[in-house]
Amino acid sequence: MISIVNYGVGNLGSIANMLSYIGVESQIISSAEEILASDKLILPGVGAFANAMKELNARGFIDPLNEAVLDKKTPVLGICLGMQLLCDGSEEGQAEGLGLGWIKGVAKKFDFSGLDHKRRIPHMGWKEVTVAKEGKLYSENETELQRYYFVHSYHMVCEDEADVAATAVYGYSFTAAVEKGHIFGAQFHPEKSHRFGMKVLENFSKVA
DSSP: OEEEOOOOOOOOHHHHHHHTTTTTOOEEOOOOOHHEEESEEEOOSOOHHHHHHHHHHHOOOOOHIIIIIIOOOOOEEEHHHHHTTSSESSSSSTTTTTSSSSSSEEEEEOOOSSSSSSOOOOOOEEEEEEEEEEESSSSSOOOEHHHEEEESSSSEEEEGGGGGEEEEESEEEEEEEEEETTTEEEOOOEEEGGGHHHHHHHHTTTTT
């Protein structure tokens, strides 16, 4: 059973619908007790980093999330902003140092100042992804180019390159996915990425 954390920020229904479509049982949870009782967690997110952390704090979710993920080693998948929340903080607003800190790094806004051709922000649309390392959610052995749907203005910059699971290019290369043990993140939306996203969610459902 995969538990999708409801903290008022995220497209929960679409994730649950996609999981149901591929035959994976899920539930939307809204309490600390449910977080601690979960087998696997999905942390969704859209909008501003600081507001998302504020909502997690307001619901008393930070401590149970830390206990579940850090102490109990519950597998977790952060999606879009949810992936950025896994790191130490963000350049956005007053969000520096406010992250969960499970993966060392910071979320930075796309900066095209050194490029000849500017790009629109947010980055929106389909992008091919390059697998950086063989992991549990992404495979270097895929013969077909893996494509996912992105909508974001910020991207995670990891301190440890070993945490980067996949990259994509928008003006320059950025981190599209992270994996550190039982902690996973997808900057893209797997629930909007058709068969490629289905495969990621299916792989996550099989993580022990």
